[in-house]
Amino acid sequence: MKSPLRLERRLTQPRALGWQVPLVSIGGALLLGAVVLLLTGKNPIDVYWRIIQSGFASKTALRGTLVAATPLAFTGMCAAATFRIGIINIGGEGQFFVGAIGAAFVGIAMDGAPTSVILLSMILMGALMGSAYAALVGVLKAKFNTNEIITSLMLNYIAGILLDYLIFGSKSYLRDPRSMGFPTGKPLPKGSWWPTYNIGSAVIPFGFLLAIVIGASILFMYKRTRFGFEASVIADSPAAARYSGMRTRAKIISVMAISGALAGIGGATDVGNFRHVMDAKGLQLAGYGYTGIVVAALARFNPFSAVFVAIIIGGLTNAGYALQGPDFQSGLVGTLQGLILFTAVAGEVLMRYRIRVRNNEKNVAVAS
Amino acid sequence: MSGNIAVKMSGIVKKFPGVVANDGVEFEAKVGEVHALLGENGAGKSTLSNVLTGLYRPDEGSIELHGEHVTFSSPRDALNAGIGMVHQHFRLVPSFTVAENIVLGEDDGGVFLNTADVVARVEELSLRYGLAVDPRARVWQLSVGEQQRVEILKVLYRGAKVLILDEPTAVLTPQEADVLFTTLRAMVAEGRTIIFISHKLDEVMAVSDRVTVLRGGKTVGTIDTAGSSTRELARLMVGRDVVFDRVQRKNPAKPEQHVLVTVGLCANDDRDNKALNDVSLSVGAGEIVGVAGVSGNGQRELAEVLGGMRATSAGSFHVGGVEVTAGRVRRSIAAGIAHVPEDRLHTGLAASHSVEDNLVLKSYRNNPISIRSILNRKAIRSNAETMVQRYDVKTPDTETPVRLLSGGNVQKVLLAREFSAGPKVLVAASPTRGLDVGAIETVRERLVAAADDGVGILLISEDLEELMSLSDRILVMYEGRIVGNLSTQEATRESLGLLMGGATVGGHTA
Numbered sequence: 068m069k070s071p072l073r074l075e076r077r078l079t080q081p082r083a084l085g086w087q088v089p090l091v092s093i094g095g096a097l098l099l100g101a102v103v104l105l106l107t108g109k110n111p112i113d114v115y116w117r118i119i120q121s122g123f124a125s126k127t128a129l130r131g132t133l134v135a136a137t138p139l140a141f142t143g144m145c146a147a148a149t150f151r152i153g154i155i156n157i158g159g160e161g162q163f164f165v166g167a168i169g170a171a172f173v174g175i176a177m178d179g180a181p182t183s184v185i186l187l188s189m190i191l192m193g194a195l196m197g198s199a200y201a202a203l204v205g206v207l208k209a210k211f212n213t214n215e216i217i218t219s220l221m222l223n224y225i226a227g228i229l230l231d232y233l234i235f236g237s238k239s240y241l242r243d244p245r246s247m248g249f250p251t252g253k254p255l256p257k258g259s260w261w262p263t264y265n266i267g268s269a270v271i272p273f274g275f276l277l278a279i280v281i282g283a284s285i286l287f288m289y290k291r292t293r294f295g296f297e298a299s300v301i302a303d304s305p306a307a308a309r310y311s312g313m314r315t316r317a318k319i320i321s322v323m324a325i326s327g328a329l330a331g332i333g334g335a336t337d338v339g340n341f342r343h344v345m346d347a348k349g350l351q352l353a354g355y356g357y358t359g360i361v362v363a364a365l366a367r368f369n370p371f372s373a374v375f376v377a378i379i380i381g382g383l384t385n386a387g388y389a390l391q392g393p394d395f396q397s398g399l400v401g402t403l404q405g406l407i408l409f410t411a412v413a414g415e416v417l418m419r420y421r422i423r424v425r426n427n428e429k430n431v432a433v434a435s
Numbered sequence: 436m437s438g439n440i441a442v443k444m445s446g447i448v449k450k451f452p453g454v455v456a457n458d459g460v461e462f463e464a465k466v467g468e469v470h471a472l473l474g475e476n477g478a479g480k481s482t483l484s485n486v487l488t489g490l491y492r493p494d495e496g497s498i499e500l501h502g503e504h505v506t507f508s509s510p511r512d513a514l515n516a517g518i519g520m521v522h523q524h525f526r527l528v529p530s531f532t533v534a535e536n537i538v539l540g541e542d543d544g545g546v547f548l549n550t551a552d553v554v555a556r557v558e559e560l561s562l563r564y565g566l567a568v569d570p571r572a573r574v575w576q577l578s579v580g581e582q583q584r585v586e587i588l589k590v591l592y593r594g595a596k597v598l599i600l601d602e603p604t605a606v607l608t609p610q611e612a613d614v615l616f617t618t619l620r621a622m623v624a625e626g627r628t629i630i631f632i633s634h635k636l637d638e639v640m641a642v643s644d645r646v647t648v649l650r651g652g653k654t655v656g657t658i659d660t661a662g663s664s665t666r667e668l669a670r671l672m673v674g675r676d677v678v679f680d681r682v683q684r685k686n687p688a689k690p691e692q693h694v695l696v697t698v699g700l701c702a703n704d705d706r707d708n709k710a711l712n713d714v715s716l717s718v719g720a721g722e723i724v725g726v727a728g729v730s731g732n733g734q735r736e737l738a739e740v741l742g743g744m745r746a747t748s749a750g751s752f753h754v755g756g757v758e759v760t761a762g763r764v765r766r767s768i769a770a771g772i773a774h775v776p777e778d779r780l781h782t783g784l785a786a787s788h789s790v791e792d793n794l795v796l797k798s799y800r801n802n803p804i805s806i807r808s809i810l811n812r813k814a815i816r817s818n819a820e821t822m823v824q825r826y827d828v829k830t831p832d833t834e835t836p837v838r839l840l841s842g843g844n845v846q847k848v849l850l851a852r853e854f855s856a857g858p859k860v861l862v863a864a865s866p867t868r869g870l871d872v873g874a875i876e877t878v879r880e881r882l883v884a885a886a887d888d889g890v891g892i893l894l895i896s897e898d899l900e901e902l903m904s905l906s907d908r909i910l911v912m913y914e915g916r917i918v919g920n921l922s923t924q925e926a927t928r929e930s931l932g933l934l935m936g937g938a939t940v941g942g943h944t945a
Contacts, residue, residue: 075452293808303785310782311796312764
């Protein structure tokens with residue numbers, strides 16, 4: 068039996084779908100989540116209300132949300148950046164880790180220097196580490212046409228092992244020599260802490276402002292510069308790009324490097340703005356890199372929108388921490404995030420196709 | 436009377452999003468005739484044949500086979516009813532033998548192949564219809580013409596009474612096409628029906644008994660070929676008079692004033708096999724030099740080398756006496772070589788990009804299109820508006836993605852961009868292939884106008900009529916070499932065809 072519904076390819080994508088589809092996606096995710104909540108014997112309206120309360124509705128809630136949103140904004144931009152050239156970078160996680168390593172090293176080593184110099188150095192070091200790590204994937208892709216999804220994913224595990232090694236497996240520079248029982252990272256001196264600003268009643272971390280500025284710049288780069296034009300042509304048709312004299316391999320490597328730099332700066336914000344220590348276990352548990360992919364998908368791979376989508380997802384994460392307890396399993400927030408990704412991907416299909424009800428068969432000639 | 440009607444399709448309507456591909460088509464083919472289905476691209480020929488072979492279900496209308504109503508829900512149904520299709524793009528497994536390919540997909544209930552049986556039957560069929568091919572040979576060893584015979588044998592083997600051939604001569608030399616026509620005559624003599632899809636008028640005149648002409652998804656009419664002419668068919672197909680005679684040039688070519696010279700060019704194809712072998716040629720200012728050859732004999736690689744997309748292994752090429760660094764697109768562009776590639780929508784253009792973006796695909800690096808690496812959207816827009824007007828591109832606006840334009844308008848966008856750079860040389864690979872008659876006319880006019888302005892044109896084409904009506908001189912490529920250099924006066928279909936097939940013509944090889 069054929070389904071009475073079928074998908075028809077859209078010839079053009081109406082502009083309004085750009086915001087309608089994400090809204091419908093989130094709505095769909097909340098509906099599906101409600102089913103899950105009902106099945107586990109909870110009142111979905113009550114749960115959602117509590118999530119809003121503890122994610123967005125108070126000063127402390129907002130502050131926590133921005134803390135969670137900042138790394139996600141960067142990993143979201145990281146995933147969005149390569150999508151523009153038709154490459155999928157799953158490696159935001161690992162690039163985030165090495166960025167954190169680099170920034171922590173600089174933050175500790177430069178103790179005594181003016182805060183602004185340290186801050187700038189941490190950002191640059193995070194970007195450098197992340198971009199070098201991602202460029203590895205880009206070079207493999209450009210020179211040997213290896214699948215970037217696999218290589219970037221594998222490098223995540225390597226970066227994770229590196230974190231463990233630096234803190235648990237060796238007496239590295241980053242390990243706190245005073246931590247005896249359970250090894251921890253060396254705390255950053257106060258002078259290396261990134262500032263937070265009180266704007267009205269909100270507390271905005273410097274890292275979040277940085278995300279907004281960088282997001283806008285990346286969007287400008289893709290929309291208005293030669294570089295962005297070349298990237299979009301490569302994504303559309305590599306053959307056309309080569310035909311018109313674009314250096315496709317170099318461009319692939321540069322875009323990977325930029326993408327990695329974004330995740331790396333995310334790692335630097337995590338160390339400089341929030342944890343003030345390289346927290347090997349905490350970073351791996353947070354999974355910012357992977358959640359960043361959800362952020363990017365929901366932002367429809369627009370790096371600037373990713374910053375704001377990160378607030379929604381960050382709020383959800385933050386609420387999850389606040390509500391965690393016997394009557395609110397930690398897995399619920401993960402489930403909701405998974406559902407959001409699921410509906411965002413489904414929404415992507417709606418961007419490209421529309422649903423039609425199949426014509427009645429009565430018009431078709433019938434066999435005698 | 437209805438006893439000798441093999442296929443009757445009435446009131447066929449098939450809609451796709453945004454288009455009515457078939458809008459009440461009437462079609463009728465008799466037993467024992469070659470019936471041509473003629474029409475421009477987009478006239479609905481392919482849709483109609485897909486309806487007949489069960490790939491599409493019509494939205495309205497009915498199909499009768501030998502006087503009985505039928506509905507097909509899959510190509511298998513149609514095949515079981517005796518309708519077989521020979522596709523333009525072969526559907527063969529290269530590593531299988533001919534016999535294995537022929538029985539592929541056949542469901543006789545058994546587990547094992549009885550190869551000896553199949554071979555015997557295939558041999559019998561090929562003998563009967565003059566479809567010479569060794570059933571034990573592997574498909575990759577066969578020439579294109581032989582592969583097509585395998586496709587025909589495949590449908591004959593399944594007992595098809597009605598055979599649909601979709602542009603079967605597109606890949607053949609004129610001689611191979613003649614052999615095919617003989618085969619088709621033999622098949623209709625036995626009471627089979629051939630539906631021959633084409634947009635080549637001469638062929639239709641040569642091979643078919645009757646012609647049904649489609650235009651804009653509707654049947655224009657069915658006429659006897661015997662009482663008709665190519666001119667009449669062209670008029671029916673396009674809806675107005677079309678003149679395809681030898682073009683008149685305003686300014687004569689200056690073949691001695693070389694704009695493009697290649698010396699001993701050698702290059703490999705994508706699989707690293709030698710594709711160009713010691714190619715030396717010259718194109719004069721305002722000269723149109725045709726390059727004939729069966730597809731896959733190095734023409735594409737030649738165009739790519741000149742466009743800078745392919746590295747050379749030996750030799751050099753020069754524009755206006757200056758050597759151009761090989762394998763660098765930007766060097767070729769800077770030297771003044773414009774390139775219209777074979778695959779215009781995916782190589783020549785970025786299909787999902789807008790008309791305006793595509794018009795600056797090569798000039799986006801230059802002031803004022805971009806200033807200090809920032810794109811100047813205003814300049815891009817006004818450039819597009821000028822081009823769209825000058826080249827008469829039919830598009831809703833300049834932001835429309837080129838993939839939504841018709842084939843002719845896609846090519847106009849490409850030509851507009853290539854000509855606007857003020858080239859010295861234009862390398863055009865099959866610039867009219869797949870276009871409808873009206874668009875072909877426009878493209879040819881543009882090429883001739885450019886030549887009149889002194890641009891040297893290397894016109895690579897498999898369409899001999901086109902080469903003979905446009906070129907000042909015709910080169911023939913065979914296995915990566917230039918095997919013929921004929922003035923248009925001395926070139927004939929036969930002499931070109933022989934050279935294209937690898938034969939040497941005394942005195943003509945250059």
